[in-house]
Amino acid sequence: METFTGSFTQQEPIPEEGIEAAVAVMRHGRLHRYNVEPGELGETALLEQEFAAFTGAKYTLAVASGGYAMGAALRAIGVGPGDKVLSNGFTLAPVPGAIAAVGADPVFVEIAEDLTIDLDDLAAKIDSSGAKVLLLSHMRGHLCDMDALMAICEGAGVKVIEDCAHTMGAEWKGVPSGRHGLIGCYSCQTYKHINSGEGGFLISDDPDVMVRAIILSGSYMLYERHSAAPPSESFEQAKWETPNVSGRMDNLRAAILRPQLSNLGSQVEAWNARYKIVETGLRNIPGLRVIERNPGGLYVGSSIQFRLPEASPGEIDDFCAACAARGVELKWFGAAVPKAFTSRYDSWRYARPQSLPRTDRILAGLLDMRLPLTFSEDDCALISRVIRDEALKLGQPDVATG
Numbered sequence: 415m416e417t418f419t420g421s422f423t424q425q426e427p428i429p430e431e432g433i434e435a436a437v438a439v440m441r442h443g444r445l446h447r448y449n450v451e452p453g454e455l456g457e458t459a460l461l462e463q464e465f466a467a468f469t470g471a472k473y474t475l476a477v478a479s480g481g482y483a484m485g486a487a488l489r490a491i492g493v494g495p496g497d498k499v500l501s502n503g504f505t506l507a508p509v510p511g512a513i514a515a516v517g518a519d520p521v522f523v524e525i526a527e528d529l530t531i532d533l534d535d536l537a538a539k540i541d542s543s544g545a546k547v548l549l550l551s552h553m554r555g556h557l558c559d560m561d562a563l564m565a566i567c568e569g570a571g572v573k574v575i576e577d578c579a580h581t582m583g584a585e586w587k588g589v590p591s592g593r594h595g596l597i598g599c600y601s602c603q604t605y606k607h608i609n610s611g612e613g614g615f616l617i618s619d620d621p622d623v624m625v626r627a628i629i630l631s632g633s634y635m636l637y638e639r640h641s642a643a644p645p646s647e648s649f650e651q652a653k654w655e656t657p658n659v660s661g662r663m664d665n666l667r668a669a670i671l672r673p674q675l676s677n678l679g680s681q682v683e684a685w686n687a688r689y690k691i692v693e694t695g696l697r698n699i700p701g702l703r704v705i706e707r708n709p710g711g712l713y714v715g716s717s718i719q720f721r722l723p724e725a726s727p728g729e730i731d732d733f734c735a736a737c738a739a740r741g742v743e744l745k746w747f748g749a750a751v752p753k754a755f756t757s758r759y760d761s762w763r764y765a766r767p768q769s770l771p772r773t774d775r776i777l778a779g780l781l782d783m784r785l786p787l788t789f790s791e792d793d794c795a796l797i798s799r800v801i802r803d804e805a806l807k808l809g810q811p812d813v814a815t816g
């Protein structure tokens with residue numbers, strides 16, 4: 415029996431160029447983003463310019479985390495206590511957490527078979543809740559029909575904030591993910607597409623949104639030291655009225671991120687080559703369904719999901735244990751008690767109790783696997799053989815016990 419011995423949580427090292435830039439920052443000691451010499455643009459300001467160029471957004475703000483970016487986005491558009499905010503019933507905990515952090519009330523929307531937000535349920539929930547904001551999560555990098563989603567939201571006067579934690583570098587019909595809604599939010603946490611341990615971005619073309627986001631992030635009266643930002647006159651009123659909810663990025667993290675951002679294109683190719691190998695290996699297994707992606711999207715295959723729709727909870731538990739015994743770490747979203755990272759709406763009991771039967775049914779048989787770039791293409795082929803082997807045993811009588 416083949417087993418895999420690699421680590422599912424081992425990232426690549428930071429590029430040498432990033433290490434050198436980080437060491438230079440530590441040597442001069444000016445880690446705070448506004449601690450610059452006259453006329454100097456620090457690493458954080460340069461990173462913001464580069465991220466704006468990368469996404470095509472007019473304005474970019476680098477912040478302390480993806481969760482922080484979402485919270486600042488909600489505050490910047492005036493979401494406050496008691497307001498309803500729509501979001502996916504399947505996402506990561508910082509998404510509903512950002513809604514709760516501003517005192518707002520999450521309204522969860524069903525997911526579809528391809529794990530994207532269910533557009534019919536979205537339209538229905540807009541009507542029934544009266545919510546005027548959608549915090550849309552591109553969970554695990556799956557993109558819904560963004561044109562259809564924007565038509566629904568624009569028709570109903572709903573503002574869209576995109577959570578692009580898993581879609582940095584992805585596109586919908588040639589438009590970078592994060593550029594459809596009013597605001598795009600990204601994460602640079604270790605398990606995402608660029609890694610500074612913690613970190614995030616907020617992008618927008620709207621000067622009022624960006625002015626408020628910059629002041630919220632903790633710019634004090636130093637906002638002129640931003641360069642991917644609206645002109646300083648735009649801050650005149652907001653600088654008196656916007657609270658400082660400190661969450662800046664620092665020059666050390668920015669130094670680490672800049673070379674990773676410039677490499678992202680080739681990283682995306684490397685991820686997609688690995689994804690394709692695993693996806694191909696998992697096709698045509700009875701009882702196992704791969705997640706079909708909408709051909710309108712360009713994806714980043716940094717993780718892969720598949721379904722065992724007919725298996726019972728006991729069988730899935732055994733399947734995960736058998737894969738784990740052979741070195742293949744899977745996450746099961748249907749487990750009664752969530753382990754490690756939480757992603758299911760009913761784990762967030764601070765929110766009003768809600769019922770999403772379609773999401774329940776899909777998550778009951780949904781499995782998930784990371785694809786770190788430290789895996790070789792051969793590793794990916796081996797991993798898919800292990801999963802295939804174990805999946806083929808499902809529904810078969812147990813040979814040992816007859």
Ligand SMILES: *Cc1c(COP(=O)(O)O)cnc(C)c1O
Nearest residue numbers: 479480481506508577579601603
């Ligand atoms: C990681 C992640 C975030 C943001 O996480 P931070 O750790 O706050 O940077 C947001 N949404 C999803 C779906 C994520 O996986």
